[in-house]
Amino acid sequence: MEDPKAYSQKTVTEFLAIAPPASRAFFQLKMFCPKCPLARFCTLTDAMAIYEIEAEIFFEAVSKHLDQNSKQGE
Amino acid sequence: MYPSLTDLRRVNVFQQASDADLESLRQHSLVRAIEEKSFFFLQGDEAAYLYVLTSGRAKIVQSNVNGQQVTLRIIYPWQVFGALGAVSNQVALYPASAQALENSVGLAIESAFFRKLMASDSHLAFGMMNLMTAYIQEIQERYRELALERVEQRVASALIRLAGQAGVKSETEAGIELVFSRQDVAELTGATLYTISRLLSDWERKSIIQSGRERIRILRPHELVTIASTSA
Structure with a gap:
């Protein structure tokens, strides 16, 4: 997938539909958005602000899990 | 207006059913328009129909003898409600009332016909099982909330x-x-x-x-x- 940062304004639900393995990054950072009924209302930017996670740390974790997943699939 | 087969497939219970079965369901059903605050059925009525809400919103409410009532769930379009008559072998009574929260329309399907159809179409039977399982899970969650929260x-x-x-x-x-x-x-x-x-x-x-x-x-x-x- 292209740079995950490009999805900052997508909702958590939309983003996880595109990149399901990214849910592991949320849980790693103790962000419980993937299980939240309100995930369709929050953008990634909202979620980072709520949990006070810096964008760099969040997207680094997302990229790591997406990379790991694609390597397992090879 | 009767919903199309495509619309009926929006109902989880019907997703895997054959076109022929959905068509026969339509033939054994009627469309009921209910005004806001009026009832699709009342607690204690014979559960002769199961419903699919096709527009609007409804709430399922249960009352005690003193008239105090609790809302069991909210129903949104393409959800099934009032299905007890379709899964019970005996004459069943609705255990709760279904009241329209706004002007609503529902497809009322004959419970007895649906029960017969389930016996020959396992997809419908599994669909109903999924629905009942979801109800049980929801009620367990609500019970936990009531008991512990x-x-x-x-x-x-x-x-x-x-x-x-x-x-x-x-x-x-x-x-x-x-x-x-x-x-x-x-x-x-x-x-x-x-x-x-x-x-x-x-x-x-x-x-x-x-x-x-x-x-x-x-x-x-x-x-x-x-x-x-x-x-x-």
């Missing part, structure tokens, strides 16, 4: 659940809008209207929500999530 947590959980199911995010205004009154929230959570008013006023002061007549706007959803998940 403070009223503040229960109300926050109910608002989150309602927002997840039917909340609308406005393009122009901040927050998530819910079309429910304080009375609706009281009946959903088993709390008194006084308690709901006190809680919502408190949350309004903290700018977590805004509430108006028949409307609640959630301004800071995550605050509600925090309240719902924080034990005393």
